[in-house]
Amino acid sequence: MDKFQALKHYFGYDHFREGQELLIDSILAGRDALGIMPTGSGKSLCFQIPALMMEGITLVISPLISLMKDQVTTLNQAGIHAAYLNSSLTASQYYKALSYAREGRYPIIYVAPERLVTDEFLDFALNTNISMVAVDEAHCVSQWGQDFRPSYLKIVDFINKLPKRPVISAFTATATKEVREDVIDILMLQEPAVVSTGYDRPNLYLGVQSPKDKYATLKNYVERHPDQCGIIYCLTRKLVEEVCDRLNQEGFSATRYHAGLRDEERRKNQDDFIYDRSRIMVATNAFGMGIDKSNVRFVLHYNMPKNLESYYQEVGRCSRDGEPGECILLYSGQDVVTNQMFIDNNQDNQELDPVTSRMVTERDRERLRKMTFYAFTNECLRDYILRYFGEYGENYCGNCSNCLSRFETVDVTDIANKLLECVKTSKQRYGTAVIIDTVHGANTAKIRNYRMNENPHYGCLAKVPAYKLRQVMNHLFLNDWMAVTNDEYAIVKLTDKSGEILEEGASVIMKMAREQEPAEKEKRGK
Ligand code: ADP
Ligand code: ZN
Numbered sequence: 299m300d301k302f303q304a305l306k307h308y309f310g311y312d313h314f315r316e317g318q319e320l321l322i323d324s325i326l327a328g329r330d331a332l333g334i335m336p337t338g339s340g341k342s343l344c345f346q347i348p349a350l351m352m353e354g355i356t357l358v359i360s361p362l363i364s365l366m367k368d369q370v371t372t373l374n375q376a377g378i379h380a381a382y383l384n385s386s387l388t389a390s391q392y393y394k395a396l397s398y399a400r401e402g403r404y405p406i407i408y409v410a411p412e413r414l415v416t417d418e419f420l421d422f423a424l425n426t427n428i429s430m431v432a433v434d435e436a437h438c439v440s441q442w443g444q445d446f447r448p449s450y451l452k453i454v455d456f457i458n459k460l461p462k463r464p465v466i467s468a469f470t471a472t473a474t475k476e477v478r479e480d481v482i483d484i485l486m487l488q489e490p491a492v493v494s495t496g497y498d499r500p501n502l503y504l505g506v507q508s509p510k511d512k513y514a515t516l517k518n519y520v521e522r523h524p525d526q527c528g529i530i531y532c533l534t535r536k537l538v539e540e541v542c543d544r545l546n547q548e549g550f551s552a553t554r555y556h557a558g559l560r561d562e563e564r565r566k567n568q569d570d571f572i573y574d575r576s577r578i579m580v581a582t583n584a585f586g587m588g589i590d591k592s593n594v595r596f597v598l599h600y601n602m603p604k605n606l607e608s609y610y611q612e613v614g615r616c617s618r619d620g621e622p623g624e625c626i627l628l629y630s631g632q633d634v635v636t637n638q639m640f641i642d643n644n645q646d647n648q649e650l651d652p653v654t655s656r657m658v659t660e661r662d663r664e665r666l667r668k669m670t671f672y673a674f675t676n677e678c679l680r681d682y683i684l685r686y687f688g689e690y691g692e693n694y695c696g697n698c699s700n701c702l703s704r705f706e707t708v709d710v711t712d713i714a715n716k717l718l719e720c721v722k723t724s725k726q727r728y729g730t731a732v733i734i735d736t737v738h739g740a741n742t743a744k745i746r747n748y749r750m751n752e753n754p755h756y757g758c759l760a761k762v763p764a765y766k767l768r769q770v771m772n773h774l775f776l777n778d779w780m781a782v783t784n785d786e787y788a789i790v791k792l793t794d795k796s797g798e799i800l801e802e803g804a805s806v807i808m809k810m811a812r813e814q815e816p817a818e819k820e821k822r823g824k
Contacts, residue, residue: 301326304347308376315340317495321467322347324491325430331467332436332487334478334494337611338590338618341469342369345432348467349406350378354429355399357464358408361435361447362587366408373406382408383419396422411449414456423456428464431457433485435587436468440480441658446646454486466490471614472607475688497687502616504679505626505699506672512600512628513544519598519626520550520578527571528596530580531603531612533636541600542580555581583608592619598626602633602673604640605665606686609672626699629673637666642786660784667775667782674772676705676809705809713759713770714799714806718780718792720755722800724748726791730782733790734767766810773808 301322305311314322317335321344324331335341349356360366366382373380381395381404399407400422413419431453433439438447457463468481468490482490509515516530532538535556545552553567553576570576572591579585583603597616603609609627617623641662650658668686675682679698695701720737721728728736728748735742736750739757750756759767771790774780778795782788798804 299351301347301351304350305343308347308350308378309343314343317493318344320491320493325465325467326351328465330465330487330490332478332481332490332492333467333469334492335469335471336495336497336499337471337614339471339495341434341471344469345430345434345467346373346378346406349430349432352429354427354464355402355404356406356430356432357423357428358406358432358434359411359414359450359453360408361411361438361445361450363410365434365587366410368590370408378406379404380406380408383413384408384410385412393418400426411447411452415452420456420459423460428460428462430465430467433466433468433481435470436481436485437470437472437477439484440472440477441650441654448649451484454484457486471611474607474686497610497684497689498680499614499617500680500695500697501620501622502613503622503624503697503699504613504683504695505624506629506679507626507699508629508673512630513541515628516541516598516600517545517548519596520545523596526595527574527577527591527593528579528598529585529594529612529615530578530598530600531585532580532582533601533603533633533640535582537600538580538582545578545580550578551576552578552580555579555585557582557584583612586612586615589615590618591615592617593621594618594623595621596624596626598628600628601636602627602629602669604637604662605669606672606683607665609669610683610687627673634666634670637669638663638786641666663784671772671776674769675776676700676703676769676811704812706812707807708810709805709807710770710773710810711799711805711807713762713767714774714779716755716758717767717771717774718796718800720753720758721780721790721792723755724750724753727789729788730768730771730790734764734771738762738764738767769810770806770808773806779806 299307305314317333318340321331321333325348333341333344345356345358363384363386366384370380370382381399383392383395387395396418398404433453438445439450440446457466466485466487468485468487470477470481507515530541532541535558538554538556542552542554553570555564555567571579572589594616597613603612613625616625641659648655672679672682678693678695678701680695681693716737717733720733732744732748732750735745736753737755737759739760745751771780775782778793779799780796781791781793783791799806
């Protein structure tokens, strides 16, 4: 059977999708492979088809029991013998599965990374012909990845113990350069074929709003889309409960999902959503990995997530069938504070050594900052995301709230100069709020305490509204003309590029919303 026959016979599809063939061909030629493809693009087939065509067994390493179960069930339904080995099995089930595996019944075996280096499993693996190790959700090996799993580091130990090195393939939806390099280095991929397919999802409308009343905005949205399924992501379990209860009380069909619920309820609620018994899923980021529901038409973020990796993964669950869908972020300043708190109290980090832990924290802060800029930028949102993931976008997509809003182009060179001067003359010691209050001439105890009322620039921009000053500052940050320190103090600093404005007289032109303060304004939907 060739790969096309396998595709048709087992999966019922006629054509490969972008990237699939290349990955399959490399693996079949015995070459390591790394597939970087967005969620829903069909990564599983890339290792399943070669697994069925190669001699010997393919081990698939996967971080989540639910993911393994789903995939094994799907394979079994397609008439493929596959099994999983993880902690959801009783001891006797586990040994039975292992003994079937020894008999060579399964071409594909899913295994949790923790199992790999156990004695029983090693005993099996060392006496079997393992032709491929496929690492799913491979970004989990990276400490810089959003879901770092220490147990993923065991994969290499395991591979090194094998008598013959199998082909290693790795798959992830996280495209950043650091994660890509980490996956290659840590899994020790040998000259892998790297296939990275496009991140752009042109069918998704991207929007940012900063409503005063998030719930009212949300309710209004679900009212206006009565026939559509959607996911509402909240940052905390408590908010999930609140939003879900309120929606239900008001007669919407909503269910909930977060890690604090019992397994049965989680499973039931998830199924209710997948099988359209509940139209709206209100969830924390615990919901979604491995969910294959193609008609999710909106993904609303009740809070801003901690980074763009999470955000794009979550919105990636919208309209997987390619039909139009809408993804709207409801931003508020409090979201930044909450995320900051999560970052500072990250339990996982406390298991790391202090140096690494500090680096991870700094990195997370930097990511949060980039996410926050997304909420503030007046440029094309899609372009912003694609550039973040290292792809070239166009600066106009025509399907995001910025491309569809009317902005005016404003020369803010004078404001930019004064802000930078104020930072400079106050010796780069203060945060954004103090700088803005100073040039704005605020008469507060804090300003007097810092003696910023004696700064030569005190009150020099008194007539410019504070929101506009904030926008200009954000524009300066976005363009590296100014930076903030990567610690809890977030002190504003000059950068190598500040001189372009301060000394070389560069003009600063930016797009600004017309009328009122963006926080008051609800950016228009589609
Ligand atoms: P990922 O792991 O990249 O998130 P999956 O492997 O779960 O994505 O695939 C997503 C969906 O796309 C699945 O329903 C899968 O059957 C389907 N799919 C994969 N490859 C193809 C293809 N070549 N043609 C049509 N559908 C496909
Ligand atoms: Zn756009």
